[in-house]
Ligand SMILES: Nc1ncnc2c1ncn2[C@@H]1O[C@H](COP(=O)(O)OP(=O)(O)OP(=O)(O)O)[C@@H](O)[C@H]1O
């Protein structure tokens with residue numbers, strides 16, 4: 001099983017939208033997919049309401065002898081209120097338990113585990129990164145998002161010292177408005193500063209992405225013509241990540 005985390009301590013940049021897009025694409029590739037919502041806001045749990053497993057995300061941090069069961073080919077470990085208390089745990093305890101929980105999921109023959117995190121560099125995010133295989137950081141082409149990414153990159157490089165198998169797949173520019181000169185300028189600045197840390201894909205600022213998150217219906221099943229470009233962008237991103245994660249059987 002391969003594990004991918006979306007992480008950025010900046011809020012509203014597209015972590016949940018990215019998990020949703022990848023999860024819906026990977027499901028259609030007939031992979032067995034688990035989504036874990038490690039954000040007490042519960043956004044991805046809301047979007048995938050029909051696929052909840054009954055297992056609560058906070059329980060994955062609670063014991064290093066987990067006994068939960070998952071059955072469906074596509075299933076969601078939902079966010080719960082107790083996730084707000086993770087920061088009161090020691091990192092050691094939380095990350096040991098989370099590692100054991102991932103091992104348990106792997107034993108249930110899932111192919112891929114996608115983890116949505118909260119906008120904070122707390123115990124939850126760090127624990128998850130300590131046992132993950134891949135991380136991707138969605139960003140917006142706005143000043144505060146770009147300023148904040150440095151901190152995220154530092155965190156990832158520190159975590160890689162402890163979890164060397166963690167691969168940073170890169171920053172994903174999201175909500176990109178090609179007609180906005182500020183976005184163009186910021187994209188150019190990012191490209192110059194971090195050319196090798198940028199994913200060679202972007203997701204535009206498109207209302208169909210928000211509609212998909214609100215309805216749980218993939219962008220490509222939205223009949224509006226305006227959803228087509230978003231669908232193609234997300235399909236292209238998913239194909240790229242699928243290949244990077246070596247998910248082909
Ligand atoms: N490409 C896009 N185009 C238009 N709207 C988008 C796009 N991506 C995300 N959004 C919208 O922007 C908001 C924030 O996106 P999302 O919830 O994915 O960010 P997040 O990083 O998970 O936020 P948080 O840090 O609060 O968890 C949501 O309302 C979402 O519908």
Ligand SMILES: [Mg+2]
Nearest residue numbers: 015016039043
């Ligand atoms: Mg989110």
